[in-house]
Amino acid sequence: MNENKVIHPVLIVGAGPAGMTAAIYLARANVKFKIVDKYAPGGKMNITQLIENYPGVTNMTGPDLAFKMFEQVRELGVEIDYADVQKIRKDEDHFVVTSDEGEIFAKAVIIATGTQERKLRIPGEAKYTGRGVSYCAVCDGNLYKNDAIVIIGGGNSAIEEAVFVAKIVKEIHIVHRNENFRADDSLIEELRNSPNVKFHLNAIPTEIFGDQNGVTSIGIKNIVDGSEETLNVKAVFPFVGSDAVTDFLSEFDVRDEKGFVLVDHEMMTNVPGLFSIGDVNKKVLRQIVTATNDGAIAALAANRYIKKK
Numbered sequence: 001m002n003e004n005k006v007i008h009p010v011l012i013v014g015a016g017p018a019g020m021t022a023a024i025y026l027a028r029a030n031v032k033f034k035i036v037d038k039y040a041p042g043g044k045m046n047i048t049q050l051i052e053n054y055p056g057v058t059n060m061t062g063p064d065l066a067f068k069m070f071e072q073v074r075e076l077g078v079e080i081d082y083a084d085v086q087k088i089r090k091d092e093d094h095f096v097v098t099s100d101e102g103e104i105f106a107k108a109v110i111i112a113t114g115t116q117e118r119k120l121r122i123p124g125e126a127k128y129t130g131r132g133v134s135y136c137a138v139c140d141g142n143l144y145k146n147d148a149i150v151i152i153g154g155g156n157s158a159i160e161e162a163v164f165v166a167k168i169v170k171e172i173h174i175v176h177r178n179e180n181f182r183a184d185d186s187l188i189e190e191l192r193n194s195p196n197v198k199f200h201l202n203a204i205p206t207e208i209f210g211d212q213n214g215v216t217s218i219g220i221k222n223i224v225d226g227s228e229e230t231l232n233v234k235a236v237f238p239f240v241g242s243d244a245v246t247d248f249l250s251e252f253d254v255r256d257e258k259g260f261v262l263v264d265h266e267m268m269t270n271v272p273g274l275f276s277i278g279d280v281n282k283k284v285l286r287q288i289v290t291a292t293n294d295g296a297i298a299a300l301a302a303n304r305y306i307k308k309k
């Protein structure tokens, strides 16, 4: 073993709300740790227009809440380092984490890398993300009370979000590439009974159009007869799936068949010392409040783990 290498007691990978909460709890418990993120701290909060459902927060932009959490972390004397983690393995009694900034060593690792939405990969999507294109209708649907919006997808998350948002917005279009939905029948039934919902089946989106204020319309194409149509909408919500960001965990058997991390009630995986929190875990609700919950639990559990060692 290289005698000069620094082994951190704990390493947190990801500085979204889950990772930053773990940092706050570890810092307040006087645990020495390192936290890294490949982008800016805040994670998905940085692409959220408005947050109205986090207790104590009634009307704040996502980046503002991200900055408040970041300030709290900094006031506790914690520096967030920038590193893109690419591989994690265990070497005797500690973890070796390979990143684009070199190797990092830690007795315990807390994974907090969230999920990545599958993209539509059509023109206009990237340009209007955050200006009408949003990957969370439950979060952003409220912004379009008097408008028409479109939801792309036919799985449970697409239809659940559609049922919720149909009660809020003026008109809602569902664009789905098949004839049948993969979502639960009861949800479909509820949606079919909503007077403001229009279905476009066997259809795919082709391009998102907009102006300086954001999205104005979307082009769709029927894949059976080839006909094309333009829908005038102010928002596009793609729900074509999201993937856990966990490729770097391939050394371990800690993920379900979809790549989400499996943990116990202390947020620990089946690998002692390897914890996982937030959206990256297999769970029923992916929100800021559940991410911060996980972060607090994992920080205390990781502290107990390294003390026992």
Ligand SMILES: Cc1cc2nc3c(=O)[nH]c(=O)nc-3n(C[C@H](O)[C@H](O)[C@H](O)COP(=O)(O)OP(=O)(O)OC[C@H]3O[C@@H](n4cnc5c(N)ncnc54)[C@H](O)[C@@H]3O)c2cc1C
Pocket (backbone or CB within 6 Å): 013, 014, 015, 016, 017, 018, 019, 036, 037, 038, 039, 040, 041, 042, 043, 044, 045, 047, 048, 049, 050, 051, 052, 053, 054, 083, 084, 085, 086, 112, 113, 114, 115, 134, 135, 136, 139, 140, 245, 248, 277, 278, 279, 280, 286, 287, 288, 289, 291
């Ligand atoms: C558009 C939108 C709106 C939303 N609105 C709301 C809302 O109003 N209310 C609410 O409660 N929830 C909302 N959510 C959900 C909420 O944002 C997430 O549940 C929450 O951010 C999850 O936190 P997390 O820390 O687990 O992951 P994330 O916030 O995704 O953070 C993960 C972090 O890990 C970093 N990372 C990833 N891979 C690596 C790597 N290999 N190496 C280093 N770092 C890495 C990322 O850069 C990122 O900073 C919204 C989500 C979206 C997409």
